[in-house]
Amino acid sequence: MLTVVTFLPLLACAVLLVSRGLPDRARVWVWIATAAADLALVVVLWAGFGAGGGLRYEQRVRWIPSAGVSYHVGVDGLSLPLVALTCLLFLAVAVYSLRENRRVRSYTCLFLFLQTVCLGLFVALDLILFFVFFDLSIVGMFFVIAGWGHGEQGRAAALKFFLYTFIGSLALLLGFIGLYLAATPHTFDMLDLTRANPLAGRGAYAALVLLAIGVGLAVKTPTVPFHTWLPPAHTDAPATGSAILAGVLLKMGTYGFVRVAMPLLPSTWRDYAMVFIVVGAVSAVYGALVALGQTHFKRMIAYTSVNHMGYIILAVGAAGVLAGTDAQARALAVTGAVTQMVSHGLLTAALFLLSGVLYDRGGTYEMDQYSGLAAPSPKLATATGVAAFASLGIPGFSGFIAEFQIFTGSLASQAVATAIALTGILITAALFLRALRGMFMGSVRLPSSVGAGGFRDLVAPETFSIAPLLTLGLVIGVAPRFLLDVIEPASRTLVGLVAR
Amino acid sequence: MNENLAALIPETALLGAAVAGLLAGSWLPRRRQWVVAALAAAACVTGVAATAVTMAGGRGQLVFSGTFAVDTATDAGRLIVLGALLLVCAMSVESVRGHERETEYYVLLLLTGAGTLAMVGANDLLTLFAGYLLASVPAYALAGFAKDASSTEAALKYYLMGALTGVVMLAGVSVLYAAGHATLYGDLRQALPSAPYGLVAVGLVAVLAGLLFKIGGVPAHFWVPDVTDGAMAPVAAYVTTLPKIGGLIAAFRLLHQALPASDVNWPLLLAVLAALSMTLGNLAAFFQTSVKRLLAYSTISQVGYLLMAVAVATRTDLAQPALLFYLAAYALTNLGAFAVVTELPDARTLADYRGLARSRPALAAVLVVCLLGLVGTPPTGVFLGKLEVFTAAINGGYTWLAALAVANTVASLFYYLRWLAPLFHPAVPTNAHTTTGHWPATTAYLAATSSLALGLAGGAVLPLFTGALLP
Numbered sequence: 017m018l019t020v021v022t023f024l025p026l027l028a029c030a031v032l033l034v035s036r037g038l039p040d041r042a043r044v045w046v047w048i049a050t051a052a053a054d055l056a057l058v059v060v061l062w063a064g065f066g067a068g069g070g071l072r073y074e075q076r077v078r079w080i081p082s083a084g085v086s087y088h089v090g091v092d093g094l095s096l097p098l099v100a101l102t103c104l105l106f107l108a109v110a111v112y113s114l115r116e117n118r119r120v121r122s123y124t125c126l127f128l129f130l131q132t133v134c135l136g137l138f139v140a141l142d143l144i145l146f147f148v149f150f151d152l153s154i155v156g157m158f159f160v161i162a163g164w165g166h167g168e169q170g171r172a173a174a175l176k177f178f179l180y181t182f183i184g185s186l187a188l189l190l191g192f193i194g195l196y197l198a199a200t201p202h203t204f205d206m207l208d209l210t211r212a213n214p215l216a217g218r219g220a221y222a223a224l225v226l227l228a229i230g231v232g233l234a235v236k237t238p239t240v241p242f243h244t245w246l247p248p249a250h251t252d253a254p255a256t257g258s259a260i261l262a263g264v265l266l267k268m269g270t271y272g273f274v275r276v277a278m279p280l281l282p283s284t285w286r287d288y289a290m291v292f293i294v295v296g297a298v299s300a301v302y303g304a305l306v307a308l309g310q311t312h313f314k315r316m317i318a319y320t321s322v323n324h325m326g327y328i329i330l331a332v333g334a335a336g337v338l339a340g341t342d343a344q345a346r347a348l349a350v351t352g353a354v355t356q357m358v359s360h361g362l363l364t365a366a367l368f369l370l371s372g373v374l375y376d377r378g379g380t381y382e383m384d385q386y387s388g389l390a391a392p393s394p395k396l397a398t399a400t401g402v403a404a405f406a407s408l409g410i411p412g413f414s415g416f417i418a419e420f421q422i423f424t425g426s427l428a429s430q431a432v433a434t435a436i437a438l439t440g441i442l443i444t445a446a447l448f449l450r451a452l453r454g455m456f457m458g459s460v461r462l463p464s465s466v467g468a469g470g471f472r473d474l475v476a477p478e479t480f481s482i483a484p485l486l487t488l489g490l491v492i493g494v495a496p497r498f499l500l501d502v503i504e505p506a507s508r509t510l511v512g513l514v515a516r
Numbered sequence: 517m518n519e520n521l522a523a524l525i526p527e528t529a530l531l532g533a534a535v536a537g538l539l540a541g542s543w544l545p546r547r548r549q550w551v552v553a554a555l556a557a558a559a560c561v562t563g564v565a566a567t568a569v570t571m572a573g574g575r576g577q578l579v580f581s582g583t584f585a586v587d588t589a590t591d592a593g594r595l596i597v598l599g600a601l602l603l604v605c606a607m608s609v610e611s612v613r614g615h616e617r618e619t620e621y622y623v624l625l626l627l628t629g630a631g632t633l634a635m636v637g638a639n640d641l642l643t644l645f646a647g648y649l650l651a652s653v654p655a656y657a658l659a660g661f662a663k664d665a666s667s668t669e670a671a672l673k674y675y676l677m678g679a680l681t682g683v684v685m686l687a688g689v690s691v692l693y694a695a696g697h698a699t700l701y702g703d704l705r706q707a708l709p710s711a712p713y714g715l716v717a718v719g720l721v722a723v724l725a726g727l728l729f730k731i732g733g734v735p736a737h738f739w740v741p742d743v744t745d746g747a748m749a750p751v752a753a754y755v756t757t758l759p760k761i762g763g764l765i766a767a768f769r770l771l772h773q774a775l776p777a778s779d780v781n782w783p784l785l786l787a788v789l790a791a792l793s794m795t796l797g798n799l800a801a802f803f804q805t806s807v808k809r810l811l812a813y814s815t816i817s818q819v820g821y822l823l824m825a826v827a828v829a830t831r832t833d834l835a836q837p838a839l840l841f842y843l844a845a846y847a848l849t850n851l852g853a854f855a856v857v858t859e860l861p862d863a864r865t866l867a868d869y870r871g872l873a874r875s876r877p878a879l880a881a882v883l884v885v886c887l888l889g890l891v892g893t894p895p896t897g898v899f900l901g902k903l904e905v906f907t908a909a910i911n912g913g914y915t916w917l918a919a920l921a922v923a924n925t926v927a928s929l930f931y932y933l934r935w936l937a938p939l940f941h942p943a944v945p946t947n948a949h950t951t952t953g954h955w956p957a958t959t960a961y962l963a964a965t966s967s968l969a970l971g972l973a974g975g976a977v978l979p980l981f982t983g984a985l986l987p
Contacts, residue, residue, distance in 0.1 A: 078975060079974075079975050080900070080974045080975035080978060081975055082837070082975065082978040082979050082982060083900070083903070083904065083907075083974070083975075083978060085974075085975070122873075144894075144903070147894065148894035148895050148899075151893055151894050151899075152893070152894065152895075155888060155893055159940075162937065162940060163940055171937055175933055175937070178929065178933060179926065179929060179930065179933075182926055182929055183926045186922045186925055186926060187922070189903070189906070189922070190906070190910075190918065190919065190922055193903070193906055193907050193910055193918070194910070196907065197907065197910055197911050
């Protein structure tokens with residue numbers, strides 16, 4: 017079942033690739049149909065998921081037995097929300113792409129390929145399988161940025177993105193090999209490794225493995241000081257690429273922490289939890305401060321991602337501190353971290369798609385070029401306002417649920433770091449409000465590139481891609497139980513594993 | 517004494533086809549000389565079939581007083597060499613069709629292939645040297661096959677370097693003989709631990725010099741870029757692929773079988789050579805604008821990764837499958853890239869590849885698969901090979917080497933991407949994308965597909981490469 021969900025987009029990609037005569041519009045509709053079918057399958061999966069923290073829909077096939085690699089997939093409460101998020105975001109991007117008219121054949125194929133890669137990563141239960149998808153996501157996104165980004169600058173950004181994240185992925189690979197060699201018999205299977213806990217009491221060796229894995233995931237997340245690839249990649253990618261990059265690809269890093277680093281290296285994680293707490297708090301504040309200094313709308317959103325990812329790192333770090341806390345607080349922090357991954361995926365993807373609308377009409381992302389947009393385009397203003405408020409974490413939206421849990425769970429053991437990170441919320445509030453006021457209030461002023469026709473409001477594909485994301489953010493904010501019921505048992509299991 | 521000639525069917529098939537081809541070629545009309553190419557392909561297929569029978573029956577044996585071993589490494593080496601030779605023949609078809617020396621081309625390929633096979637199975641220093649000569653001399657002629665200025669220079673450089681290292685290697689053989697009073701690896705293994713340290717060290721380094729020349733490893737790598745750039749593209753594909761298979765398996769067997777207990781710290785020597793090869797190859801490849809030179813330096817760095825497995829030959833059981841699998845994956849991937857170069861004879865620089873994704877999307881896809889494959893991006897075969905090699909190196913106690921290899925992998929990404937980026941450039945240069953014909957393109961598709969398949973089906977292939985070497 018999971019295999020079907022994962023490889024359905026790739027199948028559609030292959031079909032689209034060989035069918036030459038199809039018109040562009042039909043291709044995008046095939047893509048939308050595929051993404052919708054995939055989302056429907058995930059809804060079925062979710063409905064049959066049931067209570068409890070274990071793995072469901074597990075499937076294991078021998079792949080390379082002599083190297084200890086198997087095709088092993090399954091979902092639990094940590095991965096199912098991200099699988100659903102991935103399907104939803106790709107559907108939104110597909111709908112949004114109805115406007116795309118540049119090389120549509122390769123464009124649709126690339127995104128379908130990326131969807132398979134992203135889903136594969138979240139369901140993988142084998143380190144090599146995980147790594148394969150991790151690396152392929154870099155390849156896919158490289159071509160998206162290089163092919164449909166902003167010209168020559170886009171190609172340079174793509175190269176930087178590739179080099180930077182590829183270094184991270186190779187560090188990750190070294191860490192995985194370290195884990196593989198430590199276990200007897202040698203294996204890359206995550207469940208076997210979790211059971212064996214091969215690095216318990218291995219001192220410096222275990223620390224090196226955690227360093228390699230930690231750096232690899234930190235680059236992808238990204239946290240300070242490994243975040244420098246993010247702003248150019250986001251700035252020069254197409255809106256759909258940015259939405260997927262921020263919505264799904266960044267989650268691969270944070271998901272790696274809860275899926276690989278914490279359960280497979282529990283004692284080492286506890287020993288070095290402080291490092292992650294500090295990195296998380298610094299990222300949260302630094303990301304917010306740098307975002308405050310931006311005049312470029314898209315770049316500003318990119319930096320708020322650093323800030324939001326910082327909260328997640330803080331939470332997973334705090335979950336590794338046993339002293340002065342109880343299991344419930346730690347589980348709360350982990351639940352908050354996973355909720356934040358979903359929430360950030362929804363809201364930031366919406367913001368990036370909105371920035372794409374802005375660029376489409378005005379040809380620039382510079383915020384001081386626009387003023388009073390609420391008059392000609394009320395729908396755009398409403399959507400941006402909602403997304404901005406949700407993103408800064410006001411109650412009633414998913415961001416609040418997530419951040420509330422993260423801070424409550426972390427405060428128990430890490431009062432200082434949590435207090436520092438908390439200021440990040442204040443700063444993001446300031447920067448979003450300033451951006452909203454500057455761009456949407458006041459008298460109407462548009463960049464010279466906008467033609468005589470004036471500033472067009474959201475058109476149907478844009479509305480129908482962005483509105484569901486914001487609606488779901490609202491639903492999670494008001495009635496989060498359906499999500500938390502899935503995440504919480506898995507968090508408790510994870511916290512139990514870390515405390516071993 | 518086992519003199520079972522049937523154990524040597526792949527080698528004799530190549531030699532027989534070479535002789536028959538030479539005789540046939542002297543009276544065949546020029547437009548019928550393709551018969552020799554067919555003969556060469558038939559010889560390769562015969563060899564593959566014979567190897568498959570040997571592998572299926574598990575009939576490993578030492579033949580001719582133990583000078584030649586037919587074991588897992590030989591079988592695997594035969595499969596890789598013969599498969600690669602088939603691909604080289606296929607991509608050559610259009611380049612030499614109707615050429616006045618078409619027959620000679622295939623005969624030379626067959627001869628050097630037979631020499632490579634001899635190196636793969638050599639279990640004796642003199643057999644190894646004979647294989648070296650048989651593999652090298654026809655290759656010098658192949659390098660100069662086009663008879664223009666650059667290929668003549670390539671042949672001359674290749675020959676001079678090969679003659680020098682060949683003499684050094686022969687001297688090394690005699691020094692090792694003096695030290696161990698034997699040339700058989702099995703006898704050397706007994707004798708060398710009690711032999712004088714200096715003699716063994718000097719002899720080993722001298723023998724390695726010849727092997728390093730064959731595989732194009734630092735410090736005997738100077739010929740690689742000039743020969744690759746000067747020779748015809750299919751010949752360049754040949755010299756950057758097949759000799760490496762022979763030389764690396766020969767080095768692995770020599771070190772693993774003859775010197776496991778020696779005082780000479782050859783693992784460290786090999787580790788340093790590996791580190792130098794990958795680093796220097798990468799650094800030199802950075803700013804190349806000629807695609808053939810770029811590929812040449814890339815093969816030097818690939819040798820570095822392959823040497824990692826040789827360095828830990830006796831320290832971990834993972835080394836042998838890692839080396840053999842990486843060789844298979846490397847051969848397919850490298851030949852795929854060269855097949856594209858053969859198919860586009862007018863595209864000599866990176867800039868000439870602008871817009872290939874639009875004008876020839878399938879070829880561009882091959883390049884993406886092969887170049888990212890050479891980087892080691894999953895799920896290609898080289899990724900799995902790299903995974904195996906890194907694992908073997910760490911398991912063998914060379915974690916620093918694995919870390920350096922990772923750093924090098926990242927660095928190599930830079931120049932491979934420099935080649936890939938123009939493919940998606942909107943502007944198409946005039947005439948650069950004229951093609952040679954169907955054969956090189958088909959070879960390219962085949963190689964790229966196989967390289968991907970090897971990565972996905974690694975589980976089925978790896979067990980074939982696992983098995984002890986015969987004493």
